[in-house]
Amino acid sequence: MIPVLGPLWTRLNRSSGALLMLDFDGTLAPFRESRLQTRPYPGIPILLETLGRESRTRVVLVTGRPAKSLQNLLRLHPSPEIWGSHGAERLRPDGTYQEPDLDSARKEGLRRAHWSALLGLPPHKVERKPVSVAAHWRGIPQGERGRIRKALQARWTTVAERYNLQLLPFDGGLEMVVPGFHKGRAVARLLEETDPTHPAAYLGDDLTDERAFAALGTRGLSVLVRGAWRPTRAQAWIRPPEEVLAFLEGWCFHTLLRNRRFP
Ligand SMILES: O=P(O)(O)OC[C@H]1O[C@H](O[C@H]2O[C@H](CO)[C@@H](O)[C@H](O)[C@H]2O)[C@H](O)[C@@H](O)[C@@H]1O
Numbered sequence: 118m119i120p121v122l123g124p125l126w127t128r129l130n131r132s133s134g135a136l137l138m139l140d141f142d143g144t145l146a147p148f149r150e151s152r153l154q155t156r157p158y159p160g161i162p163i164l165l166e167t168l169g170r171e172s173r174t175r176v177v178l179v180t181g182r183p184a185k186s187l188q189n190l191l192r193l194h195p196s197p198e199i200w201g202s203h204g205a206e207r208l209r210p211d212g213t214y215q216e217p218d219l220d221s222a223r224k225e226g227l228r229r230a231h232w233s234a235l236l237g238l239p240p241h242k243v244e245r246k247p248v249s250v251a252a253h254w255r256g257i258p259q260g261e262r263g264r265i266r267k268a269l270q271a272r273w274t275t276v277a278e279r280y281n282l283q284l285l286p287f288d289g290g291l292e293m294v295v296p297g298f299h300k301g302r303a304v305a306r307l308l309e310e311t312d313p314t315h316p317a318a319y320l321g322d323d324l325t326d327e328r329a330f331a332a333l334g335t336r337g338l339s340v341l342v343r344g345a346w347r348p349t350r351a352q353a354w355i356r357p358p359e360e361v362l363a364f365l366e367g368w369c370f371h372t373l374l375r376n377r378r379f380p
Contacts, residue, residue, distance in 0.1 A: 121353055125338055128316045129371040134173050136311045140321035141180040144342045150256035158358035164365040169195040173372050179303045181325055183246045184208035204303035205248040216247050223295055226280025230293040233272045237265050248295055255289040288323045301328030
């Protein structure tokens with residue numbers, strides 16, 4: 118058990134509410150060559166559903182995936198709130214959906230980024246999202262990958278400068294995003310909506326989760342989820358999947374037990 122967990126469990130036992138924010142790929146699910154074949158680690162869905170039914174914890178998925186595609190992939194009951202496309206879209210449990218209204222220049226920039234990615238990558242390696250475009254190189258042989266990345270980066274840099282967009286590297290690819298949308302924005306908004314005395318935590322693995330760790334600061338527990346440690350802003354480090362399952366089981370246990378009397 119990581120040392121900070123003892124105090125967290127005590128606070129969860131005593132608190133009337135809590136906020137648990139979770140990244141998806143690499144944290145709740147192993148990486149696969151095809152994003153469409155990704156499934157969460159066994160045990161994750163039942164823990165998320167148990168937390169969802171236990172109303173004291175607000176569970177929120179904060180992901181680079183489009184929010185609706187993650188909802189369809191997981192099919193949880195109840196469905197958690199999902200902030201998709203790195204904090205640009207918000208899909209609430211009741212189905213209410215918000216996405217930013219992009220100006221025509223940004224839309225044109227993303228269109229160009231999409232087509233210029235298709236010049237250098239097979240179609241299944243290019244992911245068009247509501248407010249971004251991701252180029253994936255997982256599964257492409259190492260030697261070829263460097264050449265593809267270099268060429269795409271050069272083309273995308275020109276597009277980004279012209280249309281006021283930004284390049285965002287992530288585990289296994291590069292994404293063209295709209296500046297201002299990132300996971301730290303989602304976390305900041307969620308914290309604003311949360312009672313400051315309620316425990317909060319964020320679990321994530323990728324470079325894109327670093328903005329979330331920074332936004333959480335000392336207000337809650339930030340946890341890096343990775344097989345091997347890397348320099349990070351997170352306060353703690355755990356390895357998937359066993360330690361992630363243990364963390365979520367601990368969270369369920371300590372929130373479910375509160376104020377319960379057993380014969
Ligand atoms: O923020 P996350 O929930 O971690 O999502 C990050 C990206 O996840 C997906 O791509 C990643 O997972 C794929 C399936 O394992 C893998 O093939 C790819 O290499 C990974 O980068 C998703 O397709 C992206 O949209 C997300 O941004």
